[in-house]
Amino acid sequence: MNKTITVLAACALSALTFAGAASAKEWKTVNVGVEGAFPPFNATAPNGQLEGLDLDVINEVCKRAKLECNIVAQDWDSQIPSLVAGKFDVILTAGPNPERRKTIDFSDPYVITPNTFLAAADGPLAKLPHDGESLSSETEEGKAALAEIKEAVKGLTLGGSLSTSQLQFVEENFGDAVEVRSYKSSEQVLLDLEAGRLDAQYDNVVFARDRAEKSNGALKISGPLLVGGIQATNVCLGVRKEDGELKEILNKALAELKSDGTLAKISEKWFKLDLSPKG
Incomplete structure (x- = not known):
């Protein structure tokens, strides 16, 4: 009897493990939200193309993480609701503060600005x-x-x-x-x-x-x-709380950009000074 229970328990555990692995999302394509009206972080050029520091960062992140990124411009005040609702998987220029952390999660910062x-x-x-x-x-x-x-x-x-x-x-x-x-x-x-x-x-x-x-x-x-205080001066990528695997993928790419000096170069290109994270 005990042996039978043990076998059944092992089978149940194996099934749960398989189900968990099967349900884990394989990230190949992500939808990215950006305001497109906050230069030099992000802006819409006269030809309709999005440009700015945020765009350079996310394009490098997606290249290194081997992600196909669909970038969409949308008003800032609807970015977080759209992320939570699943319209976006990532939002740009997202600054963490205690209130926002109740709703979404954040990558490591790519610039820090007062x-x-x-x-x-x-x-x-x-x-x-x-x-x-x-x-x-x-x-x-x-x-x-x-x-x-x-x-x-x-x-x-x-x-x-x-x-x-x-x-x-x-x-x-x-x-x-x-x-x-x-x-x-x-x-x-x-x-x-x-x-x-x-x-x-x-x-x-x-x-x-x-x-x-x-x-x-x-x-x-x-x-x-x-x-300090409620101010969100770390500039990060915003993700849903449940998308921990995506956050890890983004952070790995950001760490590479930081360590090889790419974040510093992008910051100097758009800001004329290096505001990339240090340490």
Whole structure:
């Protein structure tokens, strides 16, 4: 009797193991979501082609991982819902923070970028406190700096993109002192800033610096370079929580790109400085 039970148990275990192996997905093709409107991370060229750092990274990742990648542009605020629903298998420019980790998972980072303010060069926020300093909102020094900035922006109007940690950070730290306006994309925030309908835009430093450089002196970066808190300053590939095998495949390819200097070269190409992960 005991022998029979043992044999039956072994057969059941073997069947479960086989079923698990059979159900494991063999990743050959992935659908990739990208905003296509957040230069120099990603943008849509006049000919309709997607370009930017994110595109260079994912194309290299897919080549090394031997994946066929179908890349689709879609508004940022619908990227995570589309990933969870299965429309995408991967999303680009995904920054992890505690709230997002409740819903999706993330690869290792491919660049690390702080956030800052973009303001009119002749406007009231052209010279915010702690200009150019690298600070964390989680340190005592950073908290003191945020208190100074809150006093400086009181009564003014700040803008950010929907479903971004930058907008959440503004609402969390300055929402009771300023008018906060939300937009579908960073480019739409920028349009209102350029038109004088906003006093400052809070965004990724790379985007902000790129727009300041292209403004012919009309815009400038102002205030500290901030990390910490709800801010998602690690730039990663977003995946579904249940797709651990895909995450491992992506991380292996990213590790190769990091170790041979490819991530550094791509960062220097698009940012003019190396913001690739170190260590």
